[in-house]
Amino acid sequence: MSAPFEDIRALIYRASLTLDREDWIGFLALCAADFRYLITAYSPELRKRMIWFDHDLESLKALLDMVPQHLRRHGTLLRHVSVGMIEPAGSPDCYTVTSTFQCLHTELDGTTRLYAVGRYIDTVTMSDGRVLFLGRDTQLETRDLGIGSHVPL
Amino acid sequence: MASRTAAQWQQPPAVPDTHYVSGNVYSDPQIFAEERDKIFGRTWTIAAHESELPNPFDFRTYDYANTPLVIVRGGDGRVRTFINACSHRGAKLVNEPGGNAKTFTCFYHFWSYNSEGACVGIPKSEAYDQVGLDPSKCGLREVRTEVRLGLVFVNLDDAAPGLDSFLSGALDTFQSVMGTGELEVFHFQRSVIRANWKAWVETNMDAYHTIMHVVLRKTQVDSTRVITTYPGGHLSTDGVKASYTNYKGWGDRSQAMALPGSAPDDLRVGNLFPNSAILIRGTVMRIDVLSPISPHETAVESRGIGIKGDSDANRLTRIKHHNQYWGPFSRNWPEDAYAAEACEKTFSTGAAKYQIIAREENMRGQDDGMMRVFYAEWSRRMGRPAHNPLNR
Structure with a gap:
């Protein structure tokens, strides 16, 4: 069976649009039961990779359920994603997808600033004819995120 | 009202x-x-944690209140801090946030300094003989540095009271x-x-x-x-x-x-x-x-x-x-x-x-x-x- 390239690309783009809309339930529906979401950055200060966000599906759902109760920056995020490589991930029906992204923040007054750039290293799998996320490692180039935010990139 | x-x-x-x-x-x-x-x-401040400098010649740079610093563990194990500026023309000497280097060499004219801040290299130095420029007086500006509980403290003021008095x-x-x-x-x-x-x-x-x-x-x-x-x-x-x-x-x-x-x-x-x-x-x-x-x-x-x-x-x-x-x-x-x-x-x-x-x-x-x-x-x-x- 050939790799479902178009379905994989559609998943990556759909995920970004879903996150942009803050449709958390919709995003979680794109993830397999054993999904893990990491945000990482390499620190040249420590000369180490750092983990800044690490959630399985259950803890991600708990985090997203609490978003309305938290104080956070106003405005919206917009993710511009470009899918690069789609490669077999070693196990059947699993693929590693490397994409680059820019995330832009628009304030309530309409001012837009670059928030973060980096790469999504996604692992996707086929399940019942659907492509789902098995893992996402958001590898940041940007380390100064200003006031930050606890919503996924 | x-x-x-x-x-x-x-x-x-x-x-x-x-x-x-x-x-x-x-x-x-x-x-x-x-x-x-x-x-x-005039006050002591935390510039780094010792674990960021575990080995001899490990360094970290830090911009403290717009003053660029470089913190380095010397070959003798002691942590020292210097103003991160070349003695020659003032260019910022070290740009990397961290690393390991036995000497720091300025990109501009290749003046170099060891981990104790001494100037150890001036290319074509004979041209300074006429005016008597002494390389031993061209070292980096050292900043007072003390370590307590793994915290590396620095103070820009040579005359300030000691760290223990401050704390x-x-x-x-x-x-x-x-x-x-x-x-x-x-x-x-x-x-x-x-x-x-x-x-x-x-x-x-x-x-x-x-x-x-x-x-x-x-x-x-x-x-x-x-x-x-x-x-x-x-x-x-x-x-x-x-x-x-x-x-x-x-x-x-x-x-x-x-x-x-x-x-x-x-x-x-x-x-x-x-x-x-x-x-x-x-x-x-x-x-x-x-x-x-x-x-x-x-x-x-x-x-x-x-x-x-x-x-x-x-x-x-x-x-x-x-x-x-x-x-x-x-x-x-x-x-x-x-x-x-x-x-x-x-x-x-x-x-x-x-x-x-x-x-x-x-x-x-x-x-x-x-x-x-x-x-x-x-x-x-x-x-x-x-x-x-x-x-x-």
Whole structure:
């Protein structure tokens, strides 16, 4: 069976649009039961990779359920994603997808600033004819995120 | 009358002078310039943690209040700090945030320096013979450096009192946590926020603002907080316990993960005047150091610290504990940054005139006494009262 390239690309783009809309339930529906979401950055200060966000599906759902109760920056995020490589991930029906992204923040007054750039290293799998996320490692180039935010990139 | 006129808005709050602060302390450019000299130019500050320089010739660079520094562990094991500027033409000498180098060579004319700051190489040096330029007098400018409990302190003032005199025992309460075993930085974050540096300091001293954080409302009771003050404007708090399971999706922290001398549910905070804070949440530690860039911009450096030699599983758990409250994707740190920037938006324009720091709870609970202690020391060092710094 050939790799479902178009379905994989559609998943990556759909995920970004879903996150942009803050449709958390919709995003979680794109993830397999054993999904893990990491945000990482390499620190040249420590000369180490750092983990800044690490959630399985259950803890991600708990985090997203609490978003309305938290104080956070106003405005919206917009993710511009470009899918690069789609490669077999070693196990059947699993693929590693490397994409680059820019995330832009628009304030309530309409001012837009670059928030973060980096790469999504996604692992996707086929399940019942659907492509789902098995893992996402958001590898940041940007380390100064200003006031930050606890919503996924 | 519920609202106030323009004239009434200019009037100071009807509380003692020590219990409010003028907005000018955040926004006035002359005050900012004086702070750089009278406070940041003369006090000890944390520049790094020793674990960032584990090996001989490891170095870190750090811009402290717009002064570029390079911190290096010498071949003799001693940690030294230098102004990060070449003696020749003043170019910034080291650009990498960290690394390992036996010598630093300036890109411009290849003058080079060893880890003790001595100038050890000047290309084509014979052309200086005529004017008698002595390479032994071309070393880097060394900055006083001391290490306590793994913290690397620096002071730009060669004449300032020593570190122990400056600290006045404020670190003693952290001796068991920080002085028992080796600790290690696993998280480093430098975030520039659009706020005056003191607005961030206040987030680590304002016990009342815990009401803003849903994580703190759910996980801790503040009435048990006990505040201790030290000479020189330093502070520590103890007595607060956290119930982590009260927040959706979080589990308890096990005793096995606790830092030395801590229970897993402890919350302890230390504030070192003017710009540093040590926060301990039982299993993990955070250290904040602030570097003012302008009256309206501050670089916040936050480090996450755990036990050196942790197993991979324990390190991952400690990182998760850290990231629950701290870091750019946490549920506490961004809210504090939001608050600091929100205050900046009004004080920087003069729209807001004063802030009230008048809560009195006998230095317990949510007493504003920590901020009053901070501003008393600020006023003493600046020679300006924080409630009326421009004498208007």
